Amino acid sequence: MRVPTHSLLSLALLLPASLFAADAQETARTVCAACHGIDGNSTEPATPKLAGMDQEYLMRQLKAFAAGRRHDDAMSAIIATVDSSDFAKLAAYYGLQRPAPGKVRDAQLAARGRTLFEDGNTDTGVPACAGCHQSDGKGNARFPRLAGQHQAYTLKQLADYKSGRRATDPLMTSVGKRLTADEAKALAEYVAGL
Ligand code: HEC
Ligand code: HEC
Known part of the structure; x- marks a missing residue:
């Protein structure tokens, strides 16, 4: 019909x-x-x-x-x-869904991540993450929320920006390229607990 x-x-x-x-x-x-x-x-x-x-x-x-x-x-x-x-x-x-909090497993590592997140690393030109992603990591339309995210996912994204595998944004690529693997680990640990 x-x-x-x-x-x-x-x-x-x-x-x-x-x-x-x-x-x-x-x-x-x-x-x-x-x-x-x-x-x-x-x-x-x-x-x-x-x-x-x-x-x-x-x-x-x-x-x-x-x-x-x-x-x-x-x-x-x-x-x-x-x-x-x-x-x-x-x-x-x-x-619109309510985000579930993440879990910090290594408080010392997270503390190191906090310093990097808030101040960056002036020696290597890493900018403060907080400048774009907000100090609480909740982000906005331009800069995504990082707060509470799984460590493994955050770590993989930072590695993908660094290697050029993820090239969706030139700003974040230049940040990723300057981060060492140890710094990325500390940052992933810190933002999981935000
Ligand atoms: C100059 C602004 C800026 C700064 C500083 C910055 N970011 Fe970003 N970040 C962005 C933008 C823009 C995106 C979204 C990129 C895209 O669309 O791929 C992003 C994406 C990300 C993502 C991917 C999130 C997801 O859900 O896939 C992670 C992880 C991240 N940033 C971590 C960091 C960390 C850690 C720092 C500090 C070392 C940092 N960013 C500093 C602008 C910034
Ligand atoms: C088979 C598993 C699987 C299914 C089903 C799936 N996804 Fe995903 N999704 C993933 C994985 C894994 C990633 C991370 C990819 C990476 O590492 O870049 C992802 C990433 C994303 C992202 C990027 C998040 C960010 O922070 O940047 C969005 C958005 C997304 N998925 C939406 C969806 C939607 C909407 C659906 C349903 C239509 C869906 N996904 C179904 C596995 C899946």
């Missing part, structure tokens, strides 16, 4: 906005939750927590994966199956 287009259109106009959010929740539940957790608080250390991250940042990363500007075997394969018109709704869904 053919339904006249105009009646479908008027039906769409009558649907409450909450149904569209429910839509994204469905994709989040059936597709993304396996790795990122139902509320965006992944429990797998190599998979980022998305809860509470800025929507615009999440949207940029989804587009970067879809366009091949950022690559990860798991994430790139998944994003190819998602309609790009759903990206904004997915970003909004995760942006």
Whole structure:
């Protein structure tokens, strides 16, 4: 049976906005939750927590994966199956979730990370992370939230910026290139506890 287009259109106009959010929740539940957790608080250390991250940042990363500007075997394969018109709704869904706190395992290492985060390293030209990511690590639309993130994920991103594997932003690439492996470890430990 053919339904006249105009009646479908008027039906769409009558649907409450909450149904569209429910839509994204469905994709989040059936597709993304396996790795990122139902509320965006992944429990797998190599998979980022998305809860509470800025929507615009999440949207940029989804587009970067879809366009091949950022690559990860798991994430790139998944994003190819998602309609790009759903990206904004997915970003909004995760942006609204409450982020679960991370866990510091080595207080001494975290203390070293704190100094670097707040002051940088003037000898090697590492800028203070706080200058962009905010002193509480909560970030904003331009500079992503780092607070509470899994150590393993943060560490991998810093290594990927350093090696050039992740080249989604020239500012962060230049920061990554200046960090030593030890500094990156201390920073990942510190931001997990923010
Ligand atoms: C099979 C596991 C898997 C599934 C399913 C998956 N992801 Fe991911 N996702 C990952 C991994 C692993 C990364 C980290 C990639 C890297 O190391 O750069 C990631 C990264 C991301 C990022 C970047 C976060 C940041 O902080 O930059 C976003 C956004 C994201 N995923 C959204 C989604 C959405 C939305 C879905 C569902 C449509 C989804 N993912 C499904 C594994 C998965
Ligand atoms: C000049 C501004 C600036 C400074 C300083 C800066 N960052 Fe960033 N950072 C960014 C931007 C912009 C992004 C998003 C890049 C992108 O889209 O790939 C980012 C992304 C990141 C990410 C990836 C987050 C994710 O969810 O995938 C990590 C980790 C990170 N920064 C850590 C740090 C650390 C640690 C420092 C301090 C040593 C630092 N940044 C200093 C601008 C900055």
